[in-house]
Amino acid sequence: MITLEDQLKNICSRSTHYRGSKPWPALMTHVVVGYPSLPKTIEIAMTMADAGASLIELQIPFSDPMADGPTIMRANEHALAGGTTPKDCMRVMETLSARVDVPLLFMSYFNLIHAYGNQRGKSGLARFLADARSAGAQGMIVPDIPPEESHEGYWTLTYKNGLAAIPLVSPVSSETRLKKIAAASKSGFVYCVSTTGTTGARKELPQDLRAYLQRIRRHFSQPLAVGFGISKREHIQILSGSAEIAIVGSAVINIIEKSSAKSAAANVRKFVRQLTRNS
Amino acid sequence: MPALAELEECFCSAKKDKKFQQELAQTFRTYVGRPTPLYFCENLSRELGGAKIFVKNEGLAHTGAHKINHCVGQALLARRMNKQRLIAETGAGQHGLATATVAAKFGFECVIYMGALDVARQRPNVFWMEKLGAKVIPVEFGGKRLKDAVNAALKDWITNVRTTHYLLGSTLGPHPFPEVNRYFQSVVGHEIKLQMQEATGKLPDYVVACVGGGSNSAGAFNAFLPHKRVKLIGVEAGGKGPNSGAHAIRLRSGRIGIVEGYKSYWLLDDNGQVADTHSISAGLDYAGIGPLHALLHDQGRVTYTYALDKEVLHAVELLARTEGIFPALESAHALAHTVKLAPGLARSKTIVVNLSGRGDKDIFILAKHLADENFFDFLREYAK
Ligand SMILES: Cc1ncc(COP(=O)(O)O)c(C=O)c1O
Numbered sequence: 001m002i003t004l005e006d007q008l009k010n011i012c013s014r015s016t017h018y019r020g021s022k023p024w025p026a027l028m029t030h031v032v033v034g035y036p037s038l039p040k041t042i043e044i045a046m047t048m049a050d051a052g053a054s055l056i057e058l059q060i061p062f063s064d065p066m067a068d069g070p071t072i073m074r075a076n077e078h079a080l081a082g083g084t085t086p087k088d089c090m091r092v093m094e095t096l097s098a099r100v101d102v103p104l105l106f107m108s109y110f111n112l113i114h115a116y117g118n119q120r121g122k123s124g125l126a127r128f129l130a131d132a133r134s135a136g137a138q139g140m141i142v143p144d145i146p147p148e149e150s151h152e153g154y155w156t157l158t159y160k161n162g163l164a165a166i167p168l169v170s171p172v173s174s175e176t177r178l179k180k181i182a183a184a185s186k187s188g189f190v191y192c193v194s195t196t197g198t199t200g201a202r203k204e205l206p207q208d209l210r211a212y213l214q215r216i217r218r219h220f221s222q223p224l225a226v227g228f229g230i231s232k233r234e235h236i237q238i239l240s241g242s243a244e245i246a247i248v249g250s251a252v253i254n255i256i257e258k259s260s261a262k263s264a265a266a267n268v269r270k271f272v273r274q275l276t277r278n279s
Numbered sequence: 280m281p282a283l284a285e286l287e288e289c290f291c292s293a294k295k296d297k298k299f300q301q302e303l304a305q306t307f308r309t310y311v312g313r314p315t316p317l318y319f320c321e322n323l324s325r326e327l328g329g330a331k332i333f334v335k336n337e338g339l340a341h342t343g344a345h346k347i348n349h350c351v352g353q354a355l356l357a358r359r360m361n362k363q364r365l366i367a368e369t370g371a372g373q374h375g376l377a378t379a380t381v382a383a384k385f386g387f388e389c390v391i392y393m394g395a396l397d398v399a400r401q402r403p404n405v406f407w408m409e410k411l412g413a414k415v416i417p418v419e420f421g422g423k424r425l426k427d428a429v430n431a432a433l434k435d436w437i438t439n440v441r442t443t444h445y446l447l448g449s450t451l452g453p454h455p456f457p458e459v460n461r462y463f464q465s466v467v468g469h470e471i472k473l474q475m476q477e478a479t480g481k482l483p484d485y486v487v488a489c490v491g492g493g494s495n496s497a498g499a500f501n502a503f504l505p506h507k508r509v510k511l512i513g514v515e516a517g518g519k520g521p522n523s524g525a526h527a528i529r530l531r532s533g534r535i536g537i538v539e540g541y542k543s544y545w546l547l548d549d550n551g552q553v554a555d556t557h558s559i560s561a562g563l564d565y566a567g568i569g570p571l572h573a574l575l576h577d578q579g580r581v582t583y584t585y586a587l588d589k590e591v592l593h594a595v596e597l598l599a600r601t602e603g604i605f606p607a608l609e610s611a612h613a614l615a616h617t618v619k620l621a622p623g624l625a626r627s628k629t630i631v632v633n634l635s636g637r638g639d640k641d642i643f644i645l646a647k648h649l650a651d652e653n654f655f656d657f658l659r660e661y662a663k
Contacts, residue, residue: 063421063552064430064538067437073420085550111536115551120534124551144540172281172440197438 004055004103004138004164008189008223011054011244022240026054027276028225030107030249032075033058033092034084036256036264042095043265044256049100051269052276055245056100057141060089060108067143069200071250074257086112086128090135097136105139105166106132113142114152123152129161139164139188155184164188171212172196178219189223189245192216194230201231201251205238213242233274248275280453282440287455289360294462299355306351307466310384311341315467317474317631322601330484330624332617334604335471335499338637342380344373344607345467345495345635346448352463354381357444364388364443368432370397370425370491371562371609372404373636374448379413381446389413392431394424397561404640422555425491425565429539449492450569453540457493457569464498471631472502479629485620487512488633489612490583491527491562493569495635500581510582512620513572514612516558517585525557529568530576530583536567543570559588559644560608562636586615592648594618595638605638608645 002010011026029048033041045056061079065072089106097104116124116131132140140163145154158165167185169178170193192213195206206212213224226239227247231254236246252268259267293299307313316339320332337345357365365387369375375391382389391408395417398405408415421427429452436445450457450464468486475483486503488496490513503509518526526532529544536545538553546554546566558564575581586594591608594615598604606614613632621630638645646654 064426066430066433066539069434070420077420080552109538111538111545111547111553112551114537115534115547115549118549144537174281174284177281196440198434 001097001136002101002103004188007054007103012223025236025239025243025246027052027236027272028055028057028227028245028247029053029252029272030057030059030247032061032072032079032253033089034061034079034082035075035253036078036261037082038084038088038092040261040264041092044268045096046100047265047269048272049102051272053102053272055103055105057105057107058089058093058096060086060106060112062109062112065109067198069198069250071201071253072199075253086116090131093132093135093137103138104136105141105164106137107141107143110142110145125152125154125157129157129163133161133163137163139166141166141168141191143168159186166191168193169216170196171206171208178216182219185220185222187222189225190216190220191247192224192226192243194226194228197228199228199250201254202229203231205229205235209238210242236275246275280437280440282436283453283455285360286356286459289356290455290459290462293356293359299359303352303355306355307348311347311351312339313466314470314474315339317471317478319478320598320602323598324621326601327618327621329621329626330628330630331626332621333475333478333483333629333631334634335467335631336604337467337495337633337635338604338606338610342373342377343637343639344377345464345498346374346377347380348466348498349448349460349463349494350374350377350381350446353444353446353459354385354387356459357387357446358385360444362387362442362444364390364439365446366390366392366432366435366443367446367448368392368425368428369404369448370394370428370564371560371607371636372397372401372408372640373562373607375408375413375415376404376411378446378448379408379411382413383411390435391415392418392428392435394418394422394428396423397425397428400644401561401640402643424556425561426539426553426567433539449494450497450571451492451539451541451543451567457541457571460494461497461501461571464494465501467495467498467633468500468502471499475629475631482506482509483631484508484624484628485510485512485630486633487514487613487617487620487630489514489563489609489635490568490572491516491565491609492567493572495633497569497571499631499633500575504580511580512616513581513583514616515568515583515585516556516560516563516612517587517590518557518559520587521585526585527556527558527563527565528585529566530572531585533568538567541567541570543573544568544576559591559648560612562607562609563612584616586612590615590618595645596649604634606634607636607638608641610635611638
């Protein structure tokens with residue numbers, strides 16, 4: 001398995017490769033563990049890696065996924081109805097990290113991490129991070145953790161466990177806040193939420209995206225990844241030159257929802273190829 | 280979130296602004312109908328045969344519940360921040376109704392999120408909200424109740440944060456919401472204090488209030504926190520009983536969680552998923568509890584207990600029969616506990632029950648549970 005830092009170096013040097021023509025952003029795809037089932041999650045993630053995804057985030061399903069729009073919420077509800085637990089997600093991480101080369105990250109809401117291991121009264125954060133690390137995860141994306149509040153030492157503990165704590169920023173992040181986040185985050189990449197709002201495939205990306213990303217760039221030395229709303233090749237085209245990584249979540253779930261159980265993986269493969277091929 | 284910082288800044292400057300305070304006081308007096316009466320329930324006290332029972336009748340405030348207090352306050356803040364749109368979640372519909380009301384009065388566009396299950400059980404309030412010009416959006420995900428409505432409203436807010444103020448309806452959510460609502464509700468406790476001085480020459484021995492998210496209880500308790508002799512009791516929704524899995528007793532059975540932007544006691548399963556709740560009253564049917572109540576519980580300053588659905592129905596009938604007052608099902612939880620508490624106390628003791636709302640909105644639930652066949656005949660006839 002490639003380390004996250006090496007993969008990010010690859011991605012960035014690949015960007016400079018294309019001097020002259022604009023570099024094509026690398027792709028981070030997303031799965032909700034347990035959607036549509038645990039074995040299918042594994043199959044789909046392997047397909048994604050094989051089809052050219054550079055990074056994959058594994059979302060742990062939660063009852064109240066605040067930052068997610070209807071598509072990913074449905075996938076969360078489906079996975080929970082199937083009985084998926086955070087422990088299952090650890091096992092899926094372990095299986096996948098042994099089978100794919102690309103770096104894998106966990107995406108989770110903070111409450112599940114806090115409750116991890118059911119150690120009544122005690123925070124599950126330390127145990128979660130240790131388990132995530134030994135299962136092969138390389139980074140954490142936690143959308144409901146404001147860095148300035150550093151819940152239970154989240155930032156320092158995550159780095160201490162050898163995982164990258166991925167910061168999230170949005171178009172309404174103030175300069176003061178960006179400074180704080182930049183100071184707290186040390187490695188990995190910056191997750192730039194494309195627009196105010198929740199996840200979900202959108203027809204158009206916001207007009208002022210480029211200016212927003214330039215503003216973010218001034219604060220961080222890490223590569224920029226853009227997510228929320230990205231649903232087709234043309235969107236990734238728009239990002240080329242402004243961001244190193246495009247993140248696609250809901251659009252893949254939409255495809256799985258429309259596919260039969262048999263054809264889901266093949267359809268995902270086709271879609272991921274479309275998004276990654278540099279034409 | 281920058282909007283939270285903006286709200287906090289606005290709130291802090293408004294508190295110090297004489298003009299803001301004058302307009303708030305004026306609106307409370309002429310529009311809301313403050314002060315609301317404190318009423319001595321002579322018949323009920325006699326029937327229960329113990330402490331003297333007073334009710335603080337927030338049901339007589341405009342729109343029929345205490346929710347109007349923080350709605351007026353927050354609408355004034357929203358205007359100060361130049362927002363054009365108010366959104367809110369609602370459970371029983373009382374907070375949605377009060378939000379739609381202030382939106383009409385102050386000229387805001389208004390959208391209310393309400394769990395689909397609550398839309399079905401609190402239909403009269405949906406009707407009134409729509410007539411006030413609000414758009415009521417039923418929330419179809421999750422348990423389709425208050426928690427899911429909060430979720431949907433938060434999602435709207437993060438999407439439209441530049442134009443929109445989220446008029447959160449209880450002492451919950453991220454800072455500074457709990458503090459903002461406690462502040463605007465604290466008028467209730469201040470009035471109780473003055474009115475009890477006037478009626479009895481002293482402070483009450485007990486103040487009892489129901490606890491959903493915690494706004495009416497925070498308002499009633501706040502003025503008494505420094506007076507350690509005044510016993511404060513919060514009553515949660517016991518639903519079908521503490522071991523039934525169908526209740527909203529968070530302080531005894533809950534665990535610390537961080538959900539919807541705040542840390543408090545939550546009803547969670549072993550994996551940290553938010554658990555299902557149940558209450559006969561939509562307004563208390565919620566898995567989280569305001570963080571300030573978590574603190575008051577841990578400090579032991581407030582005692583928290585619960586009342587069962589069936590005790591609540593009995594309390595509604597009792598107050599109606601003895602005093603001619605219909606309490607909201609939420610408020611009747613406080614009353615149901617008082618029914619247990621009062622007989623064991625001396626006649627010299629006083630209990631103030633915060634009657635957070637009136638019962639008109641519950642007509643369909645009451646008709647169903649009290650099996651009023653005549654009412655159903657009427658409905659069938661009317662629907663023809
Ligand atoms: C009349 C009434 N009382 C109480 C509540 C519970 O909320 P809180 O605990 O914030 O007062 C509600 C909520 O809808 C209500 O309508």
